[in-house]
Structures are given as C-alpha cells and as structure tokens.
Amino acid sequence: MTTAENILTVIDNEVKGNDVVLFMKGSPEMPLCGFSGQVAQVLDFLGVPYKGINVLESDALRNGIKDYSNWPTIPQLYIKGEFVGGCDIVREMFQAGELQTLLKGKGIELRERA
C-alpha cells in the first residue's frame, strides 16, 4: 500500500540520498520517451553518475513526483537535492555550459568526453 504521503517520503529520500537523480520514462539504458532520452543523453555525454528512476513503474510515483516538484512533466532532474528542471531547461543549460558549471560547483565529477 502506497499512500500519497509516503510516496512523497520515498521521493524525498531518493532526491536527498543521491547526488544526481533523474525521474524519467523508461531507464537510462532504454528511455521510453524522447524527452527523457535527451536528458539521459546529456548526462551520459558529461559522464555524470546518476540514478534513473522509471516513473512508469508506478502510478503513485508518476503522479507523486509532479506534486513533489510542482512541475507538470517528466523528465525531472535533481542535483544535490535541488530541482533543476525538465528536458528543455537541461538542454539549454547544457548548450550554454551552465549545467557543467552547476555540476562542478556542487562537487560532482564529470568525465566529459572530448
């Protein structure tokens, strides 16, 4: 049994317990939505270790994450407990170099490819 309150606790624990967390449709290896796939691709490109959480595995999770962040869409990227944004924001930040700066500023190792 998963109540609305305890799914928020589960989400909170994931967000706070992992440096980089991506709530997505599908898995990092097999994204099931183009938007989720784009964010996974950016993180993979930067060589950022992250935890991918598939919201399609649970309706409670899929709805709970939207309440948790007050953000209506998936994917959602969190870095060190902070909500960064969805696909468009992540892509724009990556293209501007801001995502790399944010990650480095929070002490997260990048293995950026040439």
Next chain:
Amino acid sequence: MAMNADEIERRIKVALPDAVVTIKDLAGDGDHYSALVMSEAFRGKSRLQQHQMVYAALKGSMGGELHALALQTVTPDSAPTTAH
C-alpha cells in the same frame, strides 16, 4: 485528448497578456508541440521560474490533455536564434 495550438496560445496570453507566442505542432498529432514564448514578465526570473509561469498558465493541462510541450522562454531583448 488533444489540444489545438490556438487554445494553448490563448491560455498563455490570458496569464501573460504581452506574450508573443509561436507554436509548432511537432508531430502533427495535436499532442506534441513546441512553444516559443516571449514576454517582458520573464525578466529577472530564472529559467525554471519562467517555465513555471507558462505551465501555470496552462493550468493542469500539461501531462494530461497536452502530452508534450517543448518550451523556450525569452525576454523581448534576448530573442533566440532558432525556435526549435
């Protein structure tokens, strides 16, 4: 459960009356759009806050009636080079 482009534009302009809204139907299915929204109201706001303002204008439609909206927000003096 599709929403047409005019309705998206109308809802955004109710919340942001000065907005210049450019919408493309990416897949031709009334379900996957890109929107470029230019408004003075975005000035001084973070990207996250700007996107929140547009989502708030679309009140609950995102992820429901409206499956996917690739969103780009700009202020009038920082017009983008491309509207994806």
